[in-house]
Amino acid sequence: MALHTLLGANxxxxxxxxxxxxxxxxxxxxxxxxxxxxxxxxxxxxxxLDPRQVLEAVKGSDIxxxxxxxxxxxxxxxxxxxxxxxxxxxxxxxxxxxxxFFDNIYMYGKxxxxxxxxxxxxxxxxxxxxxxxxxxxxxxxxKKGAIRALIAKATDFYGPRCTDKSATGVMVFERLRQGKxxxxxxxxxxxxxxxxxxxxxxxLYLLANSQEAYGQTWHLPVATPTPNGREFAALASKYMxxxxxxxxxxxxxxxxxxxxxxxxxxxxxxxxxxxxQNEFPLELDSTKFERVFSFTPTSYEEGIRATAAxxxxxxxxxx
Numbered sequence: 001m002a003l004h005t006l007l008g009a010n011x012x013x014x015x016x017x018x019x020x021x022x023x024x025x026x027x028x029x030x031x032x033x034x035x036x037x038x039x040x041x042x043x044x045x046x047x048x049l050d051p052r053q054v055l056e057a058v059k060g061s062d063i064x065x066x067x068x069x070x071x072x073x074x075x076x077x078x079x080x081x082x083x084x085x086x087x088x089x090x091x092x093x094x095x096x097x098x099x100x101f102f103d104n105i106y107m108y109g110k111x112x113x114x115x116x117x118x119x120x121x122x123x124x125x126x127x128x129x130x131x132x133x134x135x136x137x138x139x140x141x142x143k144k145g146a147i148r149a150l151i152a153k154a155t156d157f158y159g160p161r162c163t164d165k166s167a168t169g170v171m172v173f174e175r176l177r178q179g180k181x182x183x184x185x186x187x188x189x190x191x192x193x194x195x196x197x198x199x200x201x202x203x204l205y206l207l208a209n210s211q212e213a214y215g216q217t218w219h220l221p222v223a224t225p226t227p228n229g230r231e232f233a234a235l236a237s238k239y240m241x242x243x244x245x246x247x248x249x250x251x252x253x254x255x256x257x258x259x260x261x262x263x264x265x266x267x268x269x270x271x272x273x274x275x276x277q278n279e280f281p282l283e284l285d286s287t288k289f290e291r292v293f294s295f296t297p298t299s300y301e302e303g304i305r306a307t308a309a310x311x312x313x314x315x316x317x318x319x
Contacts, residue, residue: 001025001026001027002026002027002062002063003026003027003028003029003060003061003062003063004021004026004027004028004029004061004062004063004064004065004208005028005029005031005044005057005058005061005063005064005065005097006018006028006029006030006031006064006065006067007031007032007048007054007057007058007064007065007066007067007068007088008031008032008048008065008066008067008068008069009030009031009032009035009036009043009067010032010034010035010036011067011068011069011165012157012161012162012165012166012197013067013102013157013197013200013201013204014030014065014067015161016159016161016197016198016200016201017065017067017201017204017205018030018038018041020201020202020205021041021205022038022040022041024205027042028040028041028042029041029042029043029044029057029061030042030043030044031043031044031045031046031048031057032045032046033045033046033047044056044057048068048084048087048088049080049083049084049087050087051086051087051090051091054087054088054090054091055087055090055091055094055095057091058088058091058092058094058095058097059091059095060095061092061095061097062097062098063097063098063099063100063208063209064088064091064092064097064098064099064100065100065102065204065208066084066085066088066099066100066101066102067102068084069165072267072270072271073266073270074126074127074130074270074273077126077127077130077131078126078130081130081131081133081134082133082134082137085101085134085137085138086137089137089138089141089146089147089149092147092149093141093146093147098148098149098208098214099138099147099148099149099150100149100150100152100204100207100208101138101149101150101151101152102152102154102204103131103135103151103152103153103154104131104153104154104155105153105154105155105284106123106125106127106128106131106132106274107121107123107128107129107131107132107135108120108121108122108123108128109121109122109123109124109125109128109276110122110124110276110280111282113283114283114284114285115219115282115283115284115285116219116285116287116288117153117216117217117218117219117288121135124276125273125274125276126273127270127273127274135151138151139151139217142214142215148214148215149214149215150207150213150214150215150216150217150218151216151217151218152203152204152207152217152218152219152220153217153218153219153220153284154195154200154219154220154284155193155194155195155222155277155282155284156168156194156195156277157194157195157196157197157200158173158194158195158196158197158303158304158307159196159197159198159303159306159307160197160198160306160307160309160310160311160314161197161310161314162197162307167185168194168232168236169307171183171184171185172184172232172233172236173236173240173307173308173311174311176236176237176240176248176308176311177240177311177312181248181249181250181251182233182236182237182248182250182251183250183251183252183253184229184230184233184250184251184252184253184278185252185253185258185275185278186252186253186254186255186258186275186278186279187229187252187278187279187280188228188229188230188233188250188252189228189229189230190228190229190278190279190280190281190282191225191226191227191228191281191282191283192226192227192228192229192232192277192278192281192282193222193226193282193283193284194222194232194300195220195221195222195284196221196222196223196297196298196303198298198303198306199220199221199295199297199298199303200220200221202295203218203220203221203289203293203295204220206293206295207289210293213292218288218289219284219285219286219288219289220286220289221286221289221290221295221297222284222285222286222297223297223298223299223300223303224297226283227300229250229252229278230250232300232304233248233250234248235300235301235304235305236304236307236308239304239305239308239309240308240311240312255272255275255279258271258272258275259272
């Protein structure tokens with residue numbers, strides 16, 4: 001039984017990954033500043049900005065998942081991400097643990113056509129530049145043979161239990177649950193890929209346990225064909241209670257308005273530089289993962305149906 005240690009154990013992906021690990025009889029250690037207890041797992045309080053605490057948290061691990069989420073602020077990222085990656089790499093090197101880095105796709109920038117693992121990094125945002133640097137730091141260590149690691153990339157995600165960590169959760173599912181019009185950023189008529197969180201967690205476990213997967217970058221599974229915003233919202237409406245047969249008007253928030261809101265709202269100010277992901281087509285290609293692991297991603301219709309069911313039952317009953 002291997003010890004799987006999750007750095008950033010309170011996040012959305014960790015929430016999906018822990019049950020998979022436990023159901024496969026793995027030993028699980030949950031690490032964050034204030035880890036939430038989970039039956040069957042051990043908890044370890046640590047600050048990933050402190051190298052000694054990270055080393056103690058990782059000690060004895062076979063596999064370490066770097067799932068940390070930071071405040072959505074490029075200055076915080078600039079100061080913290082290189083330190084977090086350095087601390088994690090050094091701790092894994094010392095302990096001999098393998099590292100699985102759950103990454104985003106900001107470093108690719110604006111891409112014409114489908115984004116594959118071979119797409120070069122051309123970030124056009126501050127946060128994308130920071131993440132490109134972090135990726136290169138880990139990639140250099142991998143190439144030197146100093147650490148056994150892999151990078152698993154995902155775009156924005158949706159799924160049950162995402163709540164405020166998902167734009168579609170806040171703008172589509174939650175608003176429909178409240179009887180409000182769903183919303184979308186900038187352009188609802190271009191294709192927009194999303195990762196379904198249960199699929200992402202299953203894929204991380206498959207990658208972590210594949211000796212051949214290390215030393216590579218992987219895109220986590222995304223379904224095709226890729227819907228646009230109107231199609232995504234229409235499917236969500238189809239499965240939300242009381243909206244099956246209603247015509248839904250989608251509210252599209254223009255880019256200029258996001259800029260204005262950003263004058264008063266720090267989060268929206270940080271979001272503004274990423275709006276190219278909504279303004280232009282964004283199609284993530286996960287063919288490599290699907291082929292190697294014989295994995296069929298959950299269709300958008302099925303994923304949206306399951307997400308809607310959660311919003312109407314578990315989330316609805318919690319209020």
